[in-house]
Amino acid sequence: MTETPLGPDEIDDLARRARDGDRDALEDLLAAVRPRALNVCRGVLPYTPDAEDACQEAMINVATKIGGWNGQGRFTTWMHVVAVNSARSTYRRMKNQAVATDPHDHGPLERPDPxxxxxxxxxxxxxxxxxxxxxxxxxxxxxxxxxxxxxxxxxxxxxxxxxxxxxxxxxxxxxxxxxxxxxxxxxx
The missing domain is CATH 1.10.10.10 (Winged helix-like DNA-binding domain superfamily/Winged helix DNA-binding domain)
Structure with missing residues (x-):
């Protein structure tokens, strides 16, 4: 049996409770928004394991920085920005690691899969x-x-x-x- 996804008002309510210190609400919130965050990360990082790493970073950032959501707009919009920034951060980190591990580039990289x-x-x-x-x-x-x-x-x-x-x-x-x-x- 699959659960019905939460609506925007229900997510905003969970987010307010989580922001105010309700740990159970935070756990429920993270579970509710993780699929959306993963989709955002997949939009930036085409390789699924990279997107999943970025999503994990986004979920940590949501949990630790939920106080930054001021409740003015939808929580999911705020979370969207957090996920985009996490995906970009993951991309930068991977790019820096790739350069560090192969300082003697052997020519241009192949173009990504169309x-x-x-x-x-x-x-x-x-x-x-x-x-x-x-x-x-x-x-x-x-x-x-x-x-x-x-x-x-x-x-x-x-x-x-x-x-x-x-x-x-x-x-x-x-x-x-x-x-x-x-x-x-x-x-x-």
Whole structure:
């Protein structure tokens, strides 16, 4: 017998109770949102074990940083950002480990499997590389751009999440897109 997934109001209620120190509510909350967090991580990391590692990191971050959710928007939206950031952090860590273990690169890496191709970029890895490049000089554009163009969140929800006025968020996304286009075409 399968359990009926919790609705948004039920998840928000669990999150409020967990934020206020109810350990049982926290356990129930983590179980309820883990599948959604895993899907978010899979959207960034095409290899399932990597996505599962990122999801585990996201669940730890949710558990330890639940006090950062202010209850203004849906808990699942806040958790979505935590999961995206965990996936990006996992990607960075893996990238750094790969460089550290093979300092004598033997030529260019093969292109990723076309089945992992992103709609926005040539591959998800191209998109992550573009976001890494943009983040070095313009970190304020990366999160709003990912939340809008990869995860499809509405502008007003993104504004609430990043704590910026709606017009600022729209401008950041527009400018982020302008910076990303040449990177995704392979023209730096």
């Amino acid at each position: 089945r992992t191709t992103s709609v926005i970029a040539g591959t998800r890895l191209d998109l992550l590389e573009a976001m890494e490049t943009i983040e070095r000089d313009h970190p304020q554009f990366v999160e709003p751009l990912l939340l809008r163009d990869v995860y499809g969140l509405p502008y007003d929800e993104i504004a609430r999440l990043v704590g910026a006025p709606l017009g600022t968020v729209k401008a950041q996304i527009h400018h982020g897109r302008k910076l990303a286009r040449p990177l995704l075409r392979g023209q730096e």
